[in-house]
Amino acid sequence: MSWSLQAAEMKNPYILEEDIWKSIHYFFYHSKTTTTYKYGFFKALLENVANANEEKEISFDDLFYSFSKIYWNLVVHHGLWQSNSRGQVSSVQKAIATFQQGHEIPTEWNFDQLPGELQQDLITEVKKRGKKYVIGALYGDFNGEIYTFNLKKNYLKLNLKYYHFFHTYKRILTNVTNYQLAQFLEKFNEVEKVNQILSKVEFVTKRQSLKEFARLLQQAGVHQCFYCKKPVKKHVHVDHFIPWSYIQNDQLWNFVLSCPTCNTSKNNKLPIEKYLAAIMAQNESLKAKETLKDYFVNYNSEKLKTLYQYSERNGFRKEWEPRG
Template sequence: MNQFYKNYVYGLFYASFDGTIYSFNRKEEWVKLVPSYIVFFEKYKRVLMNVTNYQLAVFLEKYNTRNAMEQILSKLEFVSARQSLNEFKQILLSHGHSVCFYCMKPLKQTHVDHFIPWSYMQNDVLWNFVLACPSCNTSKNNRMAKVDYLYALVERNEELRVAEQMGTYKETKLIYLYEYAVQNGFEANWAPRA
């Protein structure tokens, strides 16, 4: 835990919200969100992020030159760096995945698709990755696939459960995140062209 946060941030926020949002322990170095707030943050993630980024941009504008401020909003939107997806591709290939998750055609060129768009999750986890052909991957882009594909992914993840990279995966987590991403305005019902 970063010393600065430890000394100032956790206690201050905690007091401002009368301890209703999270609990924490400086000595043992943990912070625990109240479950209903996890739901709240996931449900309204996009709105909350947009408001925060807007205020941050207004703040940064005061202290930075025009050059440094160029495209500041797009810089703020993607704060976490994307990892290389090759590791995930290799794991899925090693589990025998050889057709496009969406159109089921055999893969000649293999793309790794974030089932729930990266711009919503901003977190690279195996259970959110599928192998796709370039055409499906490009056409799906930032959209949400039709619900049939959610069920297919739940099944796929059940088979993958043995992989250690599945981390703290839970079926319900995937289903909730799918719903929340749609509620956050990601275009829904994408399906590959027949």
């Protein structure tokens, strides 16, 4: 049984895109699913593909940060049951519920409201169970071709073909994952809890506040709108340069300060190419600062340029610029 594997090598690193599509269809429509684990982990994998290093390795810390956030918000914040049996609570759901009750955390708190130390403690608990039940299971569903892993190490290594496939079709894959997860939850939860279920699933990892990033940018000396160059002080906005709906992640290297007018106008659009050079220059300046270097692990300008190109392939036209 693949879920119990402790380590495994990817079986075929030279697969075709057609083979990946076959595995995608199997995963979503034919694999055995008794809990939401595999959907949640696949969602976390998609969200963290931009965090892969040059060897296409993604750390378990990054993956289970996203995984923990997904499940905290589903289980505690939205009160959703994660198993197909009312008589059998899933291990992750039980661990999170026990953690929330033990620390007397209000159910209305989303994951971002937890103090950093509690977040790390929770991630540690969730990672134990995720490594036991999820990583090997997903490996098996994808015919052993998706990644190499060893549970004693702190990362998995994506198949290069899957790495490019995930970037190329990320928007479609994210939407299908959200739909399948929502459909599962809809079957095994009370009617009143599944109101707007797809929206709950879609935005389950989106930050409630970006004030932390505004503070970091301002402390680094950024005090004007990245786009129109007007000074921003009181009414400062933080904008995902590459839209969040594609990148599905919050990284300092993808954030700029914006005035309300530009941020509202840009919304979910991709800026014209001249701004790509500008944000790469901003990032070079930021990552040179000792206090910010940890925010630029696995970042380089070429990666940002590639993500910009991938976002265009996902339907974001590089056509937005400030008015006037």
